[in-house]
Amino acid sequence: xxxxxxxxxxxxxxxxxxxxxxxxxxxxxxxxxxxxxxxxxxxxxxxxxxxxxxxxxxxxxxxxxxxxxxxxxxxxxxxxxxxxxxxxxxxxxxxxxxxxxxxxxxxxxxxxxxxxxxxxxxxxxxxxxxxxxxxxxx
Numbered sequence: 001x002x003x004x005x006x007x008x009x010x011x012x013x014x015x016x017x018x019x020x021x022x023x024x025x026x027x028x029x030x031x032x033x034x035x036x037x038x039x040x041x042x043x044x045x046x047x048x049x050x051x052x053x054x055x056x057x058x059x060x061x062x063x064x065x066x067x068x069x070x071x072x073x074x075x076x077x078x079x080x081x082x083x084x085x086x087x088x089x090x091x092x093x094x095x096x097x098x099x100x101x102x103x104x105x106x107x108x109x110x111x112x113x114x115x116x117x118x119x120x121x122x123x124x125x126x127x128x129x130x131x132x133x134x135x136x137x138x
Contacts, residue, residue, distance in 0.1 A: 026051055056090040063094050067114075078114055082129050085117045 024030055037049035052058040063081065070079030083089065085100040093112060096105055100117040118125040 026053070056092050056095055059090050059095045059098065060092055063098065080114045080116055082116050082118055082126065084120045086120060087117075 021030065021032075033051060037051070040049045041047060050061060052061060066081060067079055070076040081098065083098045083100050087098070087100045088104070089095040089098040091104075093108070096108055097111040097115050099105065105111055116129055118129050
């Protein structure tokens with residue numbers, strides 16, 4: 001198992017899980033996932049849960065949910081998402097655009113519209129970014 005210690009407890013847990021369920025698409029109901037979703041809703045302010053297979057998928061979903069909320073609930077036609085310079089959000093088109101590093105964006109243009117960037121730990125820059133076109137900010 002490489003650098004991971006081969007303990008019998010780990011081997012037993014992995015064996016039990018692989019015999020039960022290895023991987024199933026989110027298109028199908030998974031009882032343990034349903035139980036976890038119910039627990040999350042009961043123990044958080046959320047009224048539902050969304051599960052993803054990767055960080056990129058989670059970030060894409062967050063971008064889509066933010067844009068949909070801005071259009072449907074706030075009436076914004078071209079909502080802007082502000083992210084931090086020097087950030088990294090993934091390697092999909094939306095997350096490359098959200099990433100505030102030109103070295104990752106190079107050669108992938110045109111990037112998606114409606115993303116802007118501010119320096120980390122600079123509340124004043126964030127405020128200025130929000131004030132520029134407040135009718136478009138998320």
